[in-house]
Amino acid sequence: MNFPLIASLVSILFAQLIKYPIAYLTNRKSAKLNLITSTGGMPSSHSAAVSSLTTALILEYGFNSPYVAISTVFAVIIMFDSMGVRRQSGEQGIVLDILARKHLAEIDYISDDISYDEVEDNPLILSYDIDDYERMIINRYLGHKPSEVIVGTLTGGFVAIFLRLVLL
Incomplete structure (x- = not known):
């Protein structure tokens, strides 16, 4: 089983699915179901995916793994891009x-x-x-606000840890 891949994909789905309830609770007027399939919003599913991938790789191979180094650099680029250019x-x-x-x-x-x-x-x-x-x-x-990226990062990390506990 490819745990890092599964954790990343589940994190994307989870982050996308909770966008609508979060939008509904914070601002009922802007809450539309199409948030589930759109980019942007709270939390960042891109950040959730890459942080989940990094967390899963740490759990799978240890912090000193070159996979973790590659994933961490990839995650930082994705997160900065979502707050900057996008x-x-x-x-x-x-x-x-x-x-x-x-x-x-x-x-x-x-x-x-x-x-x-x-x-x-x-x-x-x-x-x-x-x-x-x-x-x-x-x-x-x-694109994303910094708070959306932070919450996405935390979401992805927690999803990876939760899945690791459930799947073991």
Whole structure:
């Protein structure tokens, strides 16, 4: 049995499944079932997966194992990326959404007000309408706050330890 793999996958599932109850308890208005399948939110399932993998490898091979070293570096990169690049991408997505909605409102959802120069610069502009735009919106939960990463890390570690106790 590949305990590190099982622990990581269970941690992802567990972290994703508890997102909705946590959102419901903390802010009922923002609690939607699609949180279970989305990225971002509390806790970070990415952090849960990599911390569970590292914890399982420590339990399986000991702290001095090269596998633990590889997993730890991998975990740190994943966690920093989720708080940095992915979070900033999500925030920029919100700003772009606001600007696009403002622009669509100003031109009355792709109207005759568009000049030939605008179409020449971006020929795709005429092929989109508001329905297409709604389908293409970036997920607002793209990245993580530090607290979401910390809770994800703790969740993954506890899941790995719990599974080790149950499976032995």
